[in-house]
Amino acid sequence: MLARFDITPEQIDRVVAVFYAAVRRHEILGPVFAAHVTDWSEHEAKIARFWKRAILYQPGYDGNPMRAHLMAGDVMASHFPHWLALFDETLRRTLKPEQAERWSALAHRIGRGLRMGIEDARPDMAAGPPILR
Template sequence: MLPPRFAITAEQIDRVVAVFYGAVRRHEVLGPVFAAHVTDWPQHEDKIARFWKKAILHQPGYDGNPMQVHMAAGDVRAEHFAIWLALFDETLRRSLPAEAAAGWSALAHRIGRGLRMGVEDLRNPVSGPPVLR
């Protein structure tokens, strides 16, 4: 098995996910978007924790398709990703040592850029080559 991308434990990932989604549920913009799709918060948090454990710790257990889910939701907008990432960064800074927070933030921003671009392309199809930002 590959070593973790940075020093973090599975328990820390679980805690960050739980704290973050607690903040999401209270957020004035993100809360209603998530509430329209998530009916079982413990199940959702478990699935997202498995996603991050696979992405960071290389643990098996997640086999979903985040791009497909975000694009199929219908009400996820490109501008939501900046809000999501800011709230996630705040959670990381408050919950983890600086090095782990920075490593996870960089990974989240890279993934978030890809998801945002996918949602943006779905909403605003263009002819010609894609614009990579």
Template structure:
């Protein structure tokens, strides 16, 4: 049975580099850094897990075992408005680290995943009728 072709051309090494560069930037970001620091205690292990997520999403490797929606919902301090800065920072890293076409393709995938996560957080944070939960 033939393997599923990747969504777009990127190497595992490029994925690792993007993830490492992104999280180095996150740790320095005034808004995102504290949110991540409250949850990530072992940065190298986190980066390995997230690189596996992206290799699964892009290259269809089977090394990722997790539930991003549940993790973001359970964190308790991730808000829908945080996704724009997250994606902006991620896009900046993609543009810096990859060829333009690859960066654009990965960005489109990241934005699609981000919309899904943001939607899940909004749904979890609202009552029927769209009324925000204040507690």
């Protein structure tokens, strides 16, 4: 089966590594991930397998992203715009424009699905604290 777009497994590994280095420094996402990820190498390898399956159709990933995000318990729908903005920045910094654009579109589709799943499963945590104006 042909890949969704032209990218190598090594480029996927690089994007994942650069992205999670940025996540660890991020003021909102960093603490959420730090509460759940104990082995960053293992986590990055698993997420790289996820993207290699999603983009290159390679076997090796057998997880359930929706379940993982729901089981974390503290992942909120409001985290996804931060995640996507940081991911887009990483893509732009590490890939050619067409690769970054194609991967970004896929990430946004996946992110929308995860965000909606969080909102449906935990409406009380979906949007964060109410804005009283």
